[in-house]
Amino acid sequence: MRVCLAGDWTLRFLGPRLDALQGHLRGVGGGAGWDLSGVSRLDSFGAMLLWRHWGRRRPEGLVLPAELEGVFGRLAELGEARLEARAPYRWLDGTAQVGRGVFGFGRHVVQFVALVGQLCLDLVYLLRYRGHWPLLEISANFYKVGVQAMPVIALVGFLIGVVLSYLSALQLQLFGADVFIVNILGFGIIRELGPVLVAVLVAGRSGSAMTAQIGVMRVTEEIDALTTMGISRYVRLVLPKVVALTLAMPLVTLWGSSMALFGGMVSANLQLGLSFDFFLNALPRAVPAVNLLIGLSKGVVFGLLIALVACHFGLRVRPNTESLSANTTASVVSSITVVILVDAVFAIATRSIGLPR
Amino acid sequence: MPAHPVELRGVSTRFGQTWVHRRIDLAVPAGEVVALVGGSGTGKTTLLRQMVGLLQPAEGEVRLFGEPLASGSRADQLARRRRFGMLFQQGALFSALNVFANVAFPLREFGIRDEGMLRDLVLLKLAMVELGPEVALRMPAELSGGMVKRVALARALALEPELLLLDEPTAGLDPDRSAGFVRLIRALHKALGLTVILVTHDLDTLAALATRVAVLSEGRILAFGPLEEIMRVQDPFIERFFHGERSQAALARGREQG
Numbered sequence: 088m089r090v091c092l093a094g095d096w097t098l099r100f101l102g103p104r105l106d107a108l109q110g111h112l113r114g115v116g117g118g119a120g121w122d123l124s125g126v127s128r129l130d131s132f133g134a135m136l137l138w139r140h141w142g143r144r145r146p147e148g149l150v151l152p153a154e155l156e157g158v159f160g161r162l163a164e165l166g167e168a169r170l171e172a173r174a175p176y177r178w179l180d181g182t183a184q185v186g187r188g189v190f191g192f193g194r195h196v197v198q199f200v201a202l203v204g205q206l207c208l209d210l211v212y213l214l215r216y217r218g219h220w221p222l223l224e225i226s227a228n229f230y231k232v233g234v235q236a237m238p239v240i241a242l243v244g245f246l247i248g249v250v251l252s253y254l255s256a257l258q259l260q261l262f263g264a265d266v267f268i269v270n271i272l273g274f275g276i277i278r279e280l281g282p283v284l285v286a287v288l289v290a291g292r293s294g295s296a297m298t299a300q301i302g303v304m305r306v307t308e309e310i311d312a313l314t315t316m317g318i319s320r321y322v323r324l325v326l327p328k329v330v331a332l333t334l335a336m337p338l339v340t341l342w343g344s345s346m347a348l349f350g351g352m353v354s355a356n357l358q359l360g361l362s363f364d365f366f367l368n369a370l371p372r373a374v375p376a377v378n379l380l381i382g383l384s385k386g387v388v389f390g391l392l393i394a395l396v397a398c399h400f401g402l403r404v405r406p407n408t409e410s411l412s413a414n415t416t417a418s419v420v421s422s423i424t425v426v427i428l429v430d431a432v433f434a435i436a437t438r439s440i441g442l443p444r
Numbered sequence: 445m446p447a448h449p450v451e452l453r454g455v456s457t458r459f460g461q462t463w464v465h466r467r468i469d470l471a472v473p474a475g476e477v478v479a480l481v482g483g484s485g486t487g488k489t490t491l492l493r494q495m496v497g498l499l500q501p502a503e504g505e506v507r508l509f510g511e512p513l514a515s516g517s518r519a520d521q522l523a524r525r526r527r528f529g530m531l532f533q534q535g536a537l538f539s540a541l542n543v544f545a546n547v548a549f550p551l552r553e554f555g556i557r558d559e560g561m562l563r564d565l566v567l568l569k570l571a572m573v574e575l576g577p578e579v580a581l582r583m584p585a586e587l588s589g590g591m592v593k594r595v596a597l598a599r600a601l602a603l604e605p606e607l608l609l610l611d612e613p614t615a616g617l618d619p620d621r622s623a624g625f626v627r628l629i630r631a632l633h634k635a636l637g638l639t640v641i642l643v644t645h646d647l648d649t650l651a652a653l654a655t656r657v658a659v660l661s662e663g664r665i666l667a668f669g670p671l672e673e674i675m676r677v678q679d680p681f682i683e684r685f686f687h688g689e690r691s692q693a694a695l696a697r698g699r700e701q702g
Contacts, residue, residue, distance in 0.1 A: 098604045099526070102554055109558075130604040130636075131572075135564055157635050165571050170544065170563060170580055407539030407585045 090115055093125030096133030112140050120148035123155060134158040143167070199399050205321050206329065206395075213322070224327035232293040232328075233335030237342060240288055244343040247284060248276065248350025256358040265359045269366055270443075272351040273374035278441070281344030282385035283430055286393065288343075289336065290422040294397040297328050298418035301401025302411045320402075329394040336390025337383040344382060377441040385433055389426050396422040446510040449474055449528075449607045449639045450495055455504035457490055464490060466663040467504065474606075477633055477640040479650050481685065482660030488643040489533075491660070492611055495641065496530055508607075526554065528607035529600030533615060535592035537584040543570070543595050544580040550602040569598040573628060590621040594628075601632070610642035614649045626652045647691050651698025659685075671695075 094100075101108060121137075123129070138159070145151075151159065213220055255271050301324060304310050310320050348370075355361045400418035404410050450472040457465040464487040472478050480488045493499045494506055497513045506513055508524060516524070537546050547566045556562055567577055573594040584592060593613065600608060613629065614622035626649055633640055633653075644650055650657065650671070657674045659666040661681045667674050675686055685691065 098554070099523075102556070105556070131568055132565065132604055135561065135568060139561065139564060161572065161635075162568065165564075165568055170567070170577055173581075405585060407583065409540035 088115065088119040089122065090119050091122040091125055094127055096126055096129045096136075098130055098132035101133060101136065108136075112136070115140075119146070120150075121146055122150040124150050124152050126152070126155065129155055129158055131158060131161070134162055138162045195399075198403070199395070202321075202325070202399050202402070203395065206326060209319065209322050209326060213326075219322070221323055221327045224323065225331050228327050228331035229335050231296075232289065232332050233339055236289060236292055236339055239292070240285055240339060240343045241346045243288060244281070244284065244346035245350035247280070248272070248347035248352075249354040251275065251280070251347075252351035252354035253358055256355060260359065265361065266369065268351070268355050268359060268361065269369040270373040272348060272355075273370050274378065274442075276344050276347045276351065277374060277382045278378045279382075279430075279434075281347055282340050282382050282389060283426065284347070285336070285340045285343040285386065286389035286426040287423055289332070289339065289390070290393050290397075290419055290426065293332065294393045294422045295415050295419050297394065297397035298401040298404075298415045299411065301325075301398060302404030302414055305402070305404050306406045306411065325398040325402075328398055329391060332390040332394035333387055334390075336393075337386035340383060340386030340389075375441045381433070381437050381441060385430065388429060388433075392425050392429060393422045396425060447474055448472060448507075449509055450641060451507040451510075452491070452495070453505045453507065455491075455494065455501040455506065457487060457494070457499075458502045463663055465501070465660075468663075468665055470658060470665055470668065472639060472641060473656075474639050475637060477642070477653050477655045479654035479657050480641065480643045480660060481645075481650060481657060483681070483685070486660045486663075488660055489611055492530075492609055492641065492643050496528065496609060497525075526550075526603050527605055528609060529603065529605035530609040531593070531596050531600045531611065531613060533611045535584070535596035537592060537596055537599070539584050542581050542583050543575075543587070546584070546595060547598045547602055550599065554603060565602075566598075569602055570595075572601065572632065573598045574624075589616050590618075590625070593617065593625060597628070601636075604636075605638065607639045607641070610640065610644075612644060612646075613642055614644065614646050619648070622646065622649065623652075629653060647686075647694035648698040651695045653698075 121141075134155075143162075145159070145163075252268060252272055255268055256265070259265055259268055259271075301310070304324070310324070313320055313323060352361075352363055352366045355366060356363060397418050400414040400421070404414045448471040450470075452468050452470040455465055455468045456463060468491070480491060482488050490499060494501050495508070497506070509527060511524065513524065514521060537543075538549065541549065544563075544566055547569050548562050551562055551565060556565070567580070570577065570580060575591065575594055575598070579587070579591065579595075584595070587595065597613075610629070614625055617625060629640065630653060632638065640653075642649075642653065654671060656669060657671050658668045659674060659677075659682060661679075666679060666681065667677045674682065686695070
């Protein structure tokens with residue numbers, strides 16, 4: 088049998104007809120004579136198609152025009168190039184995976200502790216050299232995580248307050264215990280809901296931004312540039328974020344809780360007919376002031392933790408997009424988890440403080 | 445292939461209040477290696493990005509393969525885009541994919557599903573840029589600067605383009621690597637009959653590669669022609685750019701390679 092090829096044997100032309108063509112090729116048995124003198128254009132895709140069909144060698148009786156020699160020369164040079172085989176999955180690999188996970192978690196803990204330790208050392212250093220405080224960065228971060236977060240926190244807080252108040256009012260009306268709406272909202276929001284809600288919002292909004300910022304600075308070698316200038320990344324990048332968020336969080340918590348209480352107050356007014364005046368007078372009597380203190384100290388601790396976790400993951404970013412997205416995700420998930428864990432610790436530690444008996 | 449794969453007609457570019465280009469006309473003949481040169485900030489890369497449709501000129505028209513880039517149906521546009529490959533300055537490899545997947549990406553998008561064929565094609569492309577199969581499973585972050593450029597070139601060549609656009613192909617490579625890369629592009633140009641447009645600052649590269657040079661200055665094409673002709677043009681910019689002591693030495697080195 089003799090096979091004569093003609094026309095364009097290029098990817099652009101063959102691509103759409105590949106299946107049909109491979110069917111035709113399969114129909115040609117071994118030992119056929121090939122004549123390529125009619126081919127007008129041949130690119131490496133077309134050549135590869137034929138080469139694979141020929142079993143990676145020139146068939147006998149091949150008629151090949153001189154200008155096509157180069158393409159097949161390259162293919163012959165390539166030889167039997169193979170990819171490195173990946174090791175197949177074995178049943179012990181699962182165990183190894185678990186082990187790697189445990190060691191990975193251990194490394195996280197060690198690095199986190201090292202980060203905290205480094206910050207403590209830097210604080211001692213900064214106590215001695217007052218002029219080195221990164222005040223400008225702290226102020227800029229404070230504005231970003233505090234002031235700019237106010238609108239969204241106000242909106243979410245207000246709506247949560249409205250919903251909480253409305254649902255509670257429906258139940259309280261059944262018992263005629265309308266005035267206790269003040270106690271429910273006061274305790275729930277000031278002590279618990281306000282700090283946690285704000286922490287979740289801030290972790291999503293500012294924590295992710297911090298991780299991404301430090302991460303991108305690692306990708307673009309900006310952190311290395313800082314180091315070569317003799318500027319500590321911890322003093323200039325991590326510390327301002329941690330200090331700013333630690334200072335801003337109690338204030339943002341106060342703002343969020345106030346807006347939630349305001350929402351609850353509006354809803355109670357509409358649903359139960361409680362006047363604003365009554366609500367505001369009953370609130371300090373129903374909720375001891377120490378609850379506000381607990382709420383605000385939660386804010387301080389949550390702020391500190393969110394910033395530390397965000398910076399920890401930011402510094403772990405390796406220079407590729409996948410690592411950036413994985414660490415940003417991990418940062419937000421971890422900080423929210425940590426916030427809720429620490430909130431539980433708070434609940435246990437403060438169980439005998441500020442609650443009605 | 446049409447006689448002029450890339451044609452600029454009266455292209456003007458404005459950034460804010462400043463005009464970067466003023467009514468540029470340029471027709472790149474098929475099979476040539478055209479170098480765009482000019483001082484910093486003359487918009488060489490901008491012009492290159494306009495050719496591939498990443499930027500829109502304020503006025504004028506860019507024609508690729510005889511038609512405006514954005515003409516025809518979506519399928520036509522896609523087919524037109526698959527006829528050229530671009531090598532970005534930093535390589536622009538997909539950092540989440542390994543070398544193999546980076547080079548295979550355009551082929552998979554094209555619709556090649558046969559994994560055996562895909563593997564052979566990718567290894568062939570890698571061999572064309574003088575990389576062995578041992579780098580195929582590495583991630584871009586684990587490659588040196590020169591290797592990133594080679595892989596990026598392999599990816600740009602994956603769909604057998606007729607036109608190759610190179611943005612600063614030798615920037616950031618040491619002289620030895622850069623000479624190697626130039627040899628590689630010359631060999632590919634000869635073997636595949638590509639049309640190549642490159643932007644470069646590097647006179648070595650220019651002298652070794654370009655069959656024609658377009659000089660951009662003050663928002664227009666000052667001169668377009670073979671290097672020898674350009675050297676004879678009387679102009680203060682060309683004087684400074686090509687006739688300095690360092691420039692002469694670089695051009696001589698490049699000609700040796702060429």
